[in-house]
Amino acid sequence: MSAERPTGRSGGAVLDGFRAAPGVHCETTMLGNMLRHAGVDVSEALVFGLGQGIDAQFFPPPPHASVPPMLTGRVGPGLVAEHACAALGIGLVTLREADDAGAHAQAVAALSAGRVVGVTVDIFHLDYFASRTHFSAHCLALHGLDDSTAYVVDTAQQGGAQQLPLASLVRARASDEGFMPSPRLHWHLDGGPDALPGSAADLAPRIWPAVQGAAAHCLDHGRGDDRGISALRRAAGELPGWGLLPRSEAVIPEIARFWRFAGTGGTNFRGLYAEFLAEAHALTGDADLLPSLTAFTDIVAAWTDLIDHVSAHAGAADRSAHLKEAAARLHAIADAEEAAFARLLELSRDRTGTV
Template sequence: MRLALQARPGVHCETTTLGAMLRHAGADVSEPMLFGLGQGIDFQYWEPPAPGLTPMLTGRTGAGELARNACAALGVELRESQEADQAAAEQRAAELLRAGSVVGVTVDIYYLDYFTSKSHFAAHCIALYGLDDTTAYVVDTEQQGGARELSVESLRLARGSTEGFMPSPNRQLHLGPLPERLTADPEPLLLDRAWGAMRSAARTVLDDRGPRFGIAGLRRAAAEIPGWREALASDVELVPATGRFWRYAGTGGTNFRGLYLDFLREVRSRSGEVRLDPVIGAFEQLRQDWDEVIELLLGYGDAGNSNSNGAADGPRQRQQRLDTVGARLAAIADAEQAAFGRLLDVTTDIAG
């Protein structure tokens, strides 16, 4: 069977999936609003899985936290389950579809028919809205083509994978009934919950949670990146791969700062609150700063190639590029500390 679903692909997988689930249930909430209500902004440093690899550096909270926070803010029950095996997961998904629910599924992108990237990443989310004997009908991000079809076997392998980053085999999500205030007149609810979500997100980023999270995690990455040339000498492509991850891998670009900026702008537009203007200006600069760092990383493999000495100058040029990235990220850490501090002051003043 296949549900009638308005596919609206977004820039990030978890907010795209949650948005599809909510719209089908009767509530149209924008992707930036979901990201903001979900307190999705952060910085996290995940240790390399093996020597000679880069750490996983991500500008958002952990997988699943965003959807839980957003649903709690909206007063919606998020029902999560993890089945024993692929057959049980498929049976449960079919039952939910027959009951009229769009199902959120976590998958390993390696096994998805339409993904060109052939690397294991198991923390990806898609919205399943149809299933028959041979075909699964899903909504993915805009980058991945939005509404897609894939073979049932591909979905089985993708959802059952135990490989890659943060695997959660056979996990799926669906929503309980929506509250009337969310479907009838959501504006007061969205604005009321947005201020508290901003305040909580700012506190989280600024809190001392150890060397892997928030501002401390960003400073750690800034300090370590200049040493990547020596540590990763055998694979020049690992450095630009980090840049591609920040720009293209479901982040909305600029490591989620762009998506959070869109959230701030939406709250400003809905509320007319001028005290947000300096914060928005700070995040506009942060988005530009992140984009410049991404460009430096993307060009790492070509550094020195334009010089007459080519190969001889390559290592020196690459080292200079990594030194520049480290310095830029250290400056971004200072700027983020100031921006989130200002956001905390504004939202505490408004929300109490």
């Protein structure tokens, strides 16, 4: 672990020598900062790829509710950190407390041991966050606490290093409102291997099992029609009916904005996975990865085109036809992703010698 010592504060601790590294996604930003402070300097894309983070999940609107459908592009909260740490051979401690005092004590104890703390929060209670909606599956890297202030790292989109009133952090951690709430959940690293991974020789053997796990996961139709490739196809099948949603002319462009910018959106993670495949190629030197890298680069472009199209829904001359075209584009993306994952699954099985 890092040799730096935390600075004692009344009622808390602040890590000395901590250097913030904002990323494009909250959980990979969180874990990347935890790892880097522990001496494991790996890219955000590698964290995401080793964490088998690529996926799709579809959440239809609840009956009689004004909540729009949600299509995400990653596995559930916490799984990226769990898988990435397992791949790197580093222990990950997951804790949850029933009350605010216990959660605060947990965080102070980990900080006092020189560890960055990962926490889940509801963005509604973050003073610096522009959104005024509840979303409780957001992650922060916490590197300090004192009597009045929490020192955190968020994504680059949210300003990176932030100082947050302690009362705001307490409310954000305790919230059970919004999407996937996980009140007072935190993670910290637990030691590490004798030789911390970081070189190409250390990391290359870890690539193929992670690729195989992610590809098999996305292609598994047994998970239901709301997960993986099946989720993309279900969303595409339902998309023409989104014109009947309440306030559809405002809601549908907002869905597109979510896909483009939000941390759980679709195209963000396709871009991260393309970056991971490029890094995997550099680490392994395996030329057979190049077609998959090209495929995911094309998939990112197709998502971008789809988002541009959906964003223009309100101004379309024929909104019904516009949504049918969007559905056709999403079906084509599902076809492309299924083919890309099938190739990666076959290739990774060959390289690992497993089924």
